[in-house]
Amino acid sequence: MKETKGRQALYIFLSIVLSIVLIYVLMLPGFRRLSDTSIKTSARKNDLQTGRQKVGDLKAAAATLSQKNQAVESLNIAVPPDKDTADAIVQVSQMVSGAGLAVQSIQPSAESESAVGQLPLTVLVQGQFPDLVKFSEIAEKNLRPVKIISINIAAADEEGGSELSASYSIQMVYYLAAKEGQTPESVTQEGQQ
Numbered sequence: 001m002k003e004t005k006g007r008q009a010l011y012i013f014l015s016i017v018l019s020i021v022l023i024y025v026l027m028l029p030g031f032r033r034l035s036d037t038s039i040k041t042s043a044r045k046n047d048l049q050t051g052r053q054k055v056g057d058l059k060a061a062a063a064t065l066s067q068k069n070q071a072v073e074s075l076n077i078a079v080p081p082d083k084d085t086a087d088a089i090v091q092v093s094q095m096v097s098g099a100g101l102a103v104q105s106i107q108p109s110a111e112s113e114s115a116v117g118q119l120p121l122t123v124l125v126q127g128q129f130p131d132l133v134k135f136s137e138i139a140e141k142n143l144r145p146v147k148i149i150s151i152n153i154a155a156a157d158e159e160g161g162s163e164l165s166a167s168y169s170i171q172m173v174y175y176l177a178a179k180e181g182q183t184p185e186s187v188t189q190e191g192q193q
Contacts, residue, residue, distance in 0.1 A: 078143045079175045083119050088172045091144060092123055099135035101127035109169065118147070118171040126156060126165050139170065147171040 080087065089106045096103050102125060109120035125135065132153065139146040149169040156163035 074143070078145070079173055080144070081175050083174050085119060088119050088121065088144075091142065091172070092121060092139075092146075092170070095138045095142060095146075096123065096125055096135060098138050099127070100131040101125040101135055104165070117174055119174055120149075120169070120171050123168040123170060124165070125168070126163055128162060129153075129164055132164060132166050135168075139168075145173045147173075 085108055092106050093103055096106075104124035104126055105122075106124075107122050109122050125132070132151075136148060136151070139148060147170060149171060150167075151169075152167040154165050156165050
């Protein structure tokens with residue numbers, strides 16, 4: 001009996017040791033894989049968060065770049081990189097129409113009278129005196145700078161009418177871009193030619 005109890009104890013002990021060994025051999029690799037997967041998942045979550053932050057930063061940079069592009073577009077309208085006489089005539093025509101005046105003519109003036117970077121125009125309009133004043137105010141507030149050199153106002157040919165005819169001599173600004181290797185002096189000399 002003692003032997004049987006000793007054997008039973010030995011079997012119980014061996015069973016416990018064998019169970020521990022089996023748990024160690026069979027379950028521990030699973031726990032290690034689970035632990036490795038958990039570490040990889042945590043690293044991926046960090047990568048995902050970093051990626052989202054970078055995407056957010058890129059979107060913010062794109063929005064800033066878009067705003068800067070709009071600002072550059074506005075500057076190109078205000079001070080175009082070349083004379084662009086046709087665009088200047090369209091702008092003046094819109095100002096005249098906005099003031100309620102009738103356009104008789106808009107013509108480029110002689111280049112020799114103009115400073116470098118200035119596009120001289122002669123604008124002939126017809127309308128009421130308040131509309132002439134309004135045109136001057138619109139020209140003053142225009143995005144592209146307009147310098148009114150002179151205004152000549154005369155009565156229209158109609159007898160007893162309140163219509164006036166006016167001749168505006170104006171200058172619109174444009175930007176003389178320097179080409180590679182040019183100095184500011186050579187750009188000025190080129191613009192005066």
